[in-house]
Amino acid sequence: MKINSCLKSAILFCGLLINNNLQSQSENYLNEDVKKIIKEGLINQDAYKFLYELTSKVGARVSGSPQAEKAVAWGKAKMEEINSDSVWLENMMVPRWVRGKNEIAEVTYPKKIKLNSCALGGSGGTNDKWVSGEVIKVNSVDEAKLLGDKAKGKIIYFSRPFDQSLFEPGRAYGGAVDQRGRGPNEASKLGAVAAIVRSMTHALDDKPHTGATNFEKDVKKIPALAISTIDANNLNLLLEKGKVEIRVKLSAETLPDVESSNVIGQITGSEFPNEIILVGGHLDSWDKGTGTHDDGTGCVQSIEVLNLIKRLGIKPKRTIRAVLFMNEENGLRGGLDYARRRKTLNEKHIAAIESDGGGFTPTGFGVTTDSLKFEKIKSFATLLEQINSSRITKGGGGADIGPLGEFGTALIGLDHDSQRYFDYHHSDNDTIDKVNSRELELGAIAMTILAYAISENGL
Amino acid sequence: MKINSCLKSAILFCGLLINNNLQSQSENYLNEDVKKIIKEGLINQDAYKFLYELTSKVGARVSGSPQAEKAVAWGKAKMEEINSDSVWLENMMVPRWVRGKNEIAEVTYPKKIKLNSCALGGSGGTNDKWVSGEVIKVNSVDEAKLLGDKAKGKIIYFSRPFDQSLFEPGRAYGGAVDQRGRGPNEASKLGAVAAIVRSMTHALDDKPHTGATNFEKDVKKIPALAISTIDANNLNLLLEKGKVEIRVKLSAETLPDVESSNVIGQITGSEFPNEIILVGGHLDSWDKGTGTHDDGTGCVQSIEVLNLIKRLGIKPKRTIRAVLFMNEENGLRGGLDYARRRKTLNEKHIAAIESDGGGFTPTGFGVTTDSLKFEKIKSFATLLEQINSSRITKGGGGADIGPLGEFGTALIGLDHDSQRYFDYHHSDNDTIDKVNSRELELGAIAMTILAYAISENGL
Numbered sequence: 001m002k003i004n005s006c007l008k009s010a011i012l013f014c015g016l017l018i019n020n021n022l023q024s025q026s027e028n029y030l031n032e033d034v035k036k037i038i039k040e041g042l043i044n045q046d047a048y049k050f051l052y053e054l055t056s057k058v059g060a061r062v063s064g065s066p067q068a069e070k071a072v073a074w075g076k077a078k079m080e081e082i083n084s085d086s087v088w089l090e091n092m093m094v095p096r097w098v099r100g101k102n103e104i105a106e107v108t109y110p111k112k113i114k115l116n117s118c119a120l121g122g123s124g125g126t127n128d129k130w131v132s133g134e135v136i137k138v139n140s141v142d143e144a145k146l147l148g149d150k151a152k153g154k155i156i157y158f159s160r161p162f163d164q165s166l167f168e169p170g171r172a173y174g175g176a177v178d179q180r181g182r183g184p185n186e187a188s189k190l191g192a193v194a195a196i197v198r199s200m201t202h203a204l205d206d207k208p209h210t211g212a213t214n215f216e217k218d219v220k221k222i223p224a225l226a227i228s229t230i231d232a233n234n235l236n237l238l239l240e241k242g243k244v245e246i247r248v249k250l251s252a253e254t255l256p257d258v259e260s261s262n263v264i265g266q267i268t269g270s271e272f273p274n275e276i277i278l279v280g281g282h283l284d285s286w287d288k289g290t291g292t293h294d295d296g297t298g299c300v301q302s303i304e305v306l307n308l309i310k311r312l313g314i315k316p317k318r319t320i321r322a323v324l325f326m327n328e329e330n331g332l333r334g335g336l337d338y339a340r341r342r343k344t345l346n347e348k349h350i351a352a353i354e355s356d357g358g359g360f361t362p363t364g365f366g367v368t369t370d371s372l373k374f375e376k377i378k379s380f381a382t383l384l385e386q387i388n389s390s391r392i393t394k395g396g397g398g399a400d401i402g403p404l405g406e407f408g409t410a411l412i413g414l415d416h417d418s419q420r421y422f423d424y425h426h427s428d429n430d431t432i433d434k435v436n437s438r439e440l441e442l443g444a445i446a447m448t449i450l451a452y453a454i455s456e457n458g459l
Numbered sequence: 460m461k462i463n464s465c466l467k468s469a470i471l472f473c474g475l476l477i478n479n480n481l482q483s484q485s486e487n488y489l490n491e492d493v494k495k496i497i498k499e500g501l502i503n504q505d506a507y508k509f510l511y512e513l514t515s516k517v518g519a520r521v522s523g524s525p526q527a528e529k530a531v532a533w534g535k536a537k538m539e540e541i542n543s544d545s546v547w548l549e550n551m552m553v554p555r556w557v558r559g560k561n562e563i564a565e566v567t568y569p570k571k572i573k574l575n576s577c578a579l580g581g582s583g584g585t586n587d588k589w590v591s592g593e594v595i596k597v598n599s600v601d602e603a604k605l606l607g608d609k610a611k612g613k614i615i616y617f618s619r620p621f622d623q624s625l626f627e628p629g630r631a632y633g634g635a636v637d638q639r640g641r642g643p644n645e646a647s648k649l650g651a652v653a654a655i656v657r658s659m660t661h662a663l664d665d666k667p668h669t670g671a672t673n674f675e676k677d678v679k680k681i682p683a684l685a686i687s688t689i690d691a692n693n694l695n696l697l698l699e700k701g702k703v704e705i706r707v708k709l710s711a712e713t714l715p716d717v718e719s720s721n722v723i724g725q726i727t728g729s730e731f732p733n734e735i736i737l738v739g740g741h742l743d744s745w746d747k748g749t750g751t752h753d754d755g756t757g758c759v760q761s762i763e764v765l766n767l768i769k770r771l772g773i774k775p776k777r778t779i780r781a782v783l784f785m786n787e788e789n790g791l792r793g794g795l796d797y798a799r800r801r802k803t804l805n806e807k808h809i810a811a812i813e814s815d816g817g818g819f820t821p822t823g824f825g826v827t828t829d830s831l832k833f834e835k836i837k838s839f840a841t842l843l844e845q846i847n848s849s850r851i852t853k854g855g856g857g858a859d860i861g862p863l864g865e866f867g868t869a870l871i872g873l874d875h876d877s878q879r880y881f882d883y884h885h886s887d888n889d890t891i892d893k894v895n896s897r898e899l900e901l902g903a904i905a906m907t908i909l910a911y912a913i914s915e916n917g918l
Contacts, residue, residue, distance in 0.1 A: 391847070
């Protein structure tokens with residue numbers, strides 16, 4: 001029995017040794033591959049080349065527009081060009097809002113001042129006639145609701161600025177954007193003839209920032225505009241002195257839905273092809289600027305994840321799939337359709353990583369999942385530490401991947417140095433000259449490292 | 460004895476309670492003050508206002524130039540304006556190198572091509588005559604040394620680019636900059652008539668990047684120039700095809716040393732005034748661009764540390780001193796003089812924090828000190844975590860504070876998201892439009908938090 005026990009111990013010991021060896025071999029190849037990924041990415045910086053193509057050859061691409069379809073064709077061709085194992089489109093109907101030729105807002109009393117303005121996505125038009133009204137300034141949607149009958153025939157101006165004191169730009173945006181999203185709807189319900197919103201940005205400049213506004217089904221789509229922050233400050237001064245009247249002329253209108261597509265490419269897993277790790281961004285953009293940081297960068301980073309893996313000849317154990325979602329900005333139809341189809345196909349997505357915060361230097365990932373999976377993802381931080389992107393925090397994800405949450409998919413958002421993001425967001429400032437190629441590539445590298453680590457270890 | 464023991468325990472317990480209470484009170488006020496510092500900084504963003512003044516009213520400020528003296532006057536006035544407890548200048552002699560009116564380099568064979576070039580700081584001139592020679596391309600200083608007699612009468616071209624594969628931009632710079640610093644000296648020793656260096660930058664653009672080159676005492680100061688990376692690539696292609704000749708004309712010259720100053724302001728500690736925590740940057744710059752990221756940002760951040768503390772009415776226990784060092788770029792006379800005087804005055808600097816990596820989003824601090832002090836500084840990371848600047852790593856400091864190391868001062872460098880730094884560094888690109896006010900302010904906030912935490916806890 002003593003000998004037996006010794007033998008057992010010896011076998012156990014050898015087993016542990018083999019196990020440890022295997023584990024250490026696994027860690028070694030992963031570590032080695034991560035070094036290769038970083039090097040290959042930073043030397044070639046293909047993400048920037050892709051982004052230059054998308055923003056110069058296609059440009060802005062609002063859902064349902066001919067440019068959006070051009071972007072779909074570009075995305076599909078690019079996924080094929082980088083030798084994805086398979087590439088396909090998945091179609092769905094998307095909203096079709098158009099800005100039209102006229103987009104004018106000007107103060108008419110006490111003196112004429114042209115405003116730097118643009119229609120919000122979803123705004124109604126004015127049939128190319130002028131719509132005029134006295135301006136009532138409010139600080140919040142709740143304050144607008146309290147106006148009651150006083151709002152009738154007026155133009156409601158939502159004036160609350162970003163809270164500059166908040167460290168996280170996203171929190172400042174989140175604390176102000178209800179004015180854009182819900183303000184015009186509430187103003188319309190009160191009988192206002194138009195709504196104006198201070199642009200959603202930290203920057204003090206002369207660029208208006210567009211974005212979605214939502215009207216309830218039976219509420220009249222009144223003209224809804226953003227004005228630049230400089231013009232908003234000037235308007236505030238005018239209103240302190242007395243009565244102000246504004247007139248607006250917008251050609252904006254909502255046309256019937258049209259068909260569009262998500263663009264999908266993947267590298268099929270060598271051992272567990274049915275376990276999918278998604279990387280994605282959204283292909284649609286607003287029509288100001290060229291949809292560069294929002295979200296051309298997320299799209300090209302997702303393509304670059306596949307490109308890096310292919311270029312290096314890495315064979316991931318699980319399937320890594322890149323998805324360029326359509327219609328994040330004003331409907332989320334792409335994200336919803338994608339999740340609906342997964343249910344029908346009974347596909348298993350173990351994790352989904354979205355980049356939709358711009359192409360800035362990555363800092364880590366925000367993760368929404370259970371504690372056990374969170375700790376496992378956190379254990380990959382040592383790999384990400386090599387590019388200072390090891391900050392793994394609870395909470396996070398992305399609008400497009402959100403609907404996958406119901407399947408238990410770990411939802412992961414790439415986190416960035418995002419202080420400059422809202423300077424560009426939804427405005428003519430969102431162009432390629434605001435992107436640094438190395439910063440953009442590092443985001444793609446961080447996504448590749450995390451997707452690959454999950455692929456090799458499972459979740 | 461039992462009672463006695465109980466009593467002792469009770470006394471000990473009460474003592475611990477009191478102690479814990481004190482500690483917790485201390486932590487509470489520190490934590491509360493840190494929140495105020497973050498809020499005050501982000502709301503007012505005074506650092507950007509200071510930087511705008513320095514770069515627009517003074518502009519570029521090479522050591523020894525009239526502009527450098529204008530910068531000294533500006534710095535002193537600013538320190539006074541923000542109500543520093545005391546402000547003074549400390550004088551020393553600095554080198555005086557001037558670029559002069561002519562600065563031309565052009566390919567003359569096989570065809571005429573004007574090069575985007577500029578003299579390196581310390582370069583000799585050509586007496587406003589043309590100096591011509593055949594170009595010999597080398598990849599390193601060592602390769603140049605091997606040329607021997609072949610270098611005589613030639614123009615040596617140091618062509619090694621940044622290693623783009625390195626994550627840390629500073630490492631890529633460090634791996635290439637010996638060509639600029641030592642290359643021309645070695646070329647001169649071999650009898651070369653001039654030296655050309657590929658600009659020290661990640662960017663592929665048409666801007667030459669200057670910087671210091673050093674000649675040994677008895678070595679002739681030959682003309683030494685940087686050419687833009689695009690021109691360097693073009694020159695590489697020309698040289699692959701055959702012989703290339705270049706001619707240069709430079710008015711650069713080194714004049715006798717002149718007097719200049721470090722600018723110093725401080726808030727005197729309320730309990731331990733003789734224990735000093737230094738925050739600093741360097742006031743001199745190169746004469747390309749307006750010395751904005753290098754190192755106007757470090758100067759205004761240092762002033763902003765005092766400004767924030769004063770505005771909030773905080774009374775730090777230890778002295779917090781801001782120093783704008785003169786002559787970091789081509790002599791380090793300010794840093795050396797500062798340390799020399801401290802020895803004479805027998806002043807105790809417990810820590811020195813330098814910002815000389817640009818005004819980008821801070822990530823944490825690099826610290827050179829003993830293990831015990833390192834751990835203490837690391838314990839302040841929880842305070843810095845509120846602005847994602849809690850990465851405390853071993854190693855770091857700054858050129859100007861380096862000489863304080865011999866006194867046992869903890870040397871600390873502010874770390875940034877530095878991927879864009881060398882795109883601007885020492886070139887016409889280094890201007891205020893490359894600075895984001897929030898990013899700049901966050902660096903000042905991080906410095907304030909760390910300086911204040913050390914002030915309250917000692918080291």
